[in-house]
Amino acid sequence: MTPLPRWADVVLLPLLNVVLAFLVGGLIVLAVGQNPLQAVGIMLYGAFGYGSGFGYTLYYTTDFIFAGLAVSLAYHAGLFNIGPEGQAYVGGLGVILIGLALNGTHWAIVFPLMIICGGAFGALWAFVPGYLQAKRGSHVVITTILFNFIATSMMGFLISRVLKPAGVNSDESAPLEAITRVPQLRTFIELFKNSPVNLTFFLAIIALVFIYWLIWRTKFGYAVRALGQNPVAANYAGISNQKMIMIVMAMSGVLAAMVAVNNVGGVQGRLILNFVNGAGFVGIAVAFMGRGHPVGVGLSALLFGILYQGGQELAFQMPGITREMIVTIQALVILFTGAMGDMLRAPLARLLTRSEPATGAK
């Protein structure tokens, strides 16, 4: 089969897949008797039209960048980490523990410690499946799914039985004091009104740049990609596959845990049940849509941020549409960009080579 020209492979094909996913999504909306174009209009207004809406969009984007990077980094090493949801949840434990231990201390000191401590907990939760994959050969896909469930039970127990202060009815930890919380951007920029976007957003941007540098500009990143493309060759070249798998999984867990810094440290200021709320799973869609490249991940995270915030608005304005439509879109994106990503490759190659007779002359 003729390979696609680079620009078509990198830009056109992914774009077509995304368009396809949204077209099918639009058809579903149409099928239940709603106007998909009107829906898109409302969503865009909800996501950008006013200050706090925009702030919420960026808040969601922050979560999705971290989760998307977590899935991407592992995927570059050939590992499908389905566990950012659980890793972020357990990361929340690290964030709240350090936060409560230093409650009342200025955020400038606590924020970096939250990153380290939360990251360590998330890393641990991803390291174990990594270790089991590397040393015992149990598949990381299955173990990360199982670890999501184990995290739900474990955290449920810890929050409702251990962290819950006496005399509180709802299942949540004690709150952090205002000065300890990661400051929200509205304290500096009035535009964001009462939206929860906080300093963690900039951490997400830094993470994007860092992961780009790590994967494409360092020896370590080269080893990661070698492992992902051809583990046998990587091993032959002297890379310890086992060690790499464990390190990459742990790093993936650190990235996932930053979702907890955003939510526990910056938004709720306490540990509540199921605070991750699916953000870890959105990361899977974001990673595939963005093809694991930080630029793509950033853009797809923004798109999903728009979908989530806009979807909120949509549920308000069009009673026939619930927020779950967004989950459907998310599924279609994973399906078309991830599982069926090469469906259009052959027809596209035929189409492009026909218009360039020079390459088809052989």
Place this chain on the structure above:
Amino acid sequence: MESYLVDITLILDSTVRLAVPLILACLAGLYSERAGIVDIGLEGKLLAGAFAAAAMSAVTGSAWLGLLAGIGAALIFSGIHGLASINFKGNQTISGVALNFLAAGLTTFLGQSWFKRGGYTPQLSGDQRFNPITLPFANELREVPVIGQIYYELISGHNIITYVAFIAVPVTAWVLFRTRFGLRLRAVGENPKAIDTAGISVTRLRYQALIITAVLVGIGGAYLSIAQSAGFNNNMSAGRGYIALAALIFAKWRPGPALLVCLMFGFLDAVQFRIQGQVFPIIGEVPVQAIQALPYILTVILLAGFIGRAVAPKASGIPYTKER
């Protein structure tokens, strides 16, 4: 003494009830994984089946049509999975994950659009559900101590799907290990090239496996919404598809052990309700969450190779490409 017996019978009775969807989903997964197709999407199919069954039953008033709709929904999902993983040779895990989200999103979305009850389908009653069947002589034998009681409580009084699930286990064992189709199915999961060389279509065999998978898991979904409960509610599969997957690994892809593991996981589920808040001698109070997590923890330990070794069918997860 007498009350202990009643207690145990009741726990075993709910064990059976809770194990049924697991058994069906687990056998479903067994067919597709034996044929070399990884099915992370069991959860989604279970959910889609449950929704379609409840919706159809609510509209037509017939549980049987509901069951058909449940199977139909699972078939559509299986079809997408087959298209992605057999025809387009895509990543089966990703396709399964996508299907799980698709089911979660679509069932709530369509449920709200069609029934406007916050994702719930209308309450079902009478012929809209599969009701308990009283086996012959159950009432007569009820007074007979122990055996009569067990027969009345445990064996009689379930709905038809429960019996189907239990019959499906020996049938699956027979199909898999005693028929030509079963031999080919196992072969295509271990070494599709051999099957291809023998002049048998890999694609066709794998689609056949996916169809059986869909039928079984569709029945499992219908069980959830129109047999066990009286209607669909949001995310009612609640991870059972994943537990079934864990059970499948635990059973090392064999039907007999699959039944036992599903019953064990069902038992854990049943016990969980009973021990809430109870204090035991020596160990004290057992947190519910510990029991909830137990099936997953056990599976992790098994996967790590500390209690036996779980080896998947060799070609599992790998799309088959014919040589040119």
